[in-house]
Amino acid sequence: MTITRMGPERPESSLSSFDKVHHLKSLEKGLALLEAFGADAPAMTMTELAQRCGYHLSTVQRLTATLCRLGYLKRDSSKRYHLGLKVIRLGFRVTQTMALRTFLLPYLQDLFDIVGQTINLFLPDHDEVVIVERLEKRQILQYNLQTGSSLPMYCTAAGKAILANMKHEWLEGFLKRVSLKAYTPYTLTDPEKLMEALDRSRKQGYALNIQELGMGACAVGMAIFCKDNIPCGAISIACPTQDFDMKLARKRYLTPLKEATFIASQFMGRNEE
DSSP, X not given: OOOSOOOSSOOGGGSOHHHHHHOOHHHHHHHHHHHTOBTTBSSBOHHHHHHHHTOOHHHHHHHHHHHHHXXXXXXXXXXXXXXXXXXXXXXXXXXXXXXXXXXXXHHHHHHHHHHOSEEEEEEEETTEEEEEEEEOSSOOSSSOOOTTOEEESTTSHHHHHHHHTSOHHHHHHHHHHOOOOOSSTTSOOSHHHHHHHHHHHHHHTOXXXXXXXXXXXXXXXXXXXXXXXXEEEEEEEEEEGGGOOHHHIIIIIHHHHHHXXXXXXXXXXXXXX
């Protein structure tokens, strides 16, 4: 992405009252600095960056120092700046996410046709999971879920499938960061009980959500694994409570769900076991 010149900030008239309160000018300037790089300018000195963005040299000095420290910029021996590995990794994640969704869509459609229930493809986003594809049979929860919706990890089948396969040290940090809010009387809000449930999920290869996020809704989820067998997503089958029981799940849901997550994991580069 290339820009020839941009002012230091958006005009005040273009900002809503909400934006004016929450608008971070320093963040806007930092992102504009990153956007200044392109095919016609893959490397620039501090002076060239200042001219290209329309910022004072002292501002660019502070921004480049911060971005270099965080890994979003790299300074070479000739004192020219390049985009750092962090930017490349972010771009790769976006590309990989779009590629996974496109690749898996026919398999998700097959899964939908086999089980006749709602199918969700989730990817983790910090301490939540985000729906990146959803084939819905009917609306189960009181609120509408769609592509892009974020949900808690600890009370969704997909999120618990991911959590169950994370390292213990990471889980300990997760439990310190996240408040286990009760969405229903069935939500696991006790860290010890949640850890016990995750341990069971890890051993059995799937996770359950029995009315933990919303009354009347159940789901079973399995993790998708990337290289080095790190969980990087999940697929879930969701249905109304009256349509769900474990005997049915074992008979109709688990085998096709396992096949779909296996294919997804192979696409994401999971090591052969």
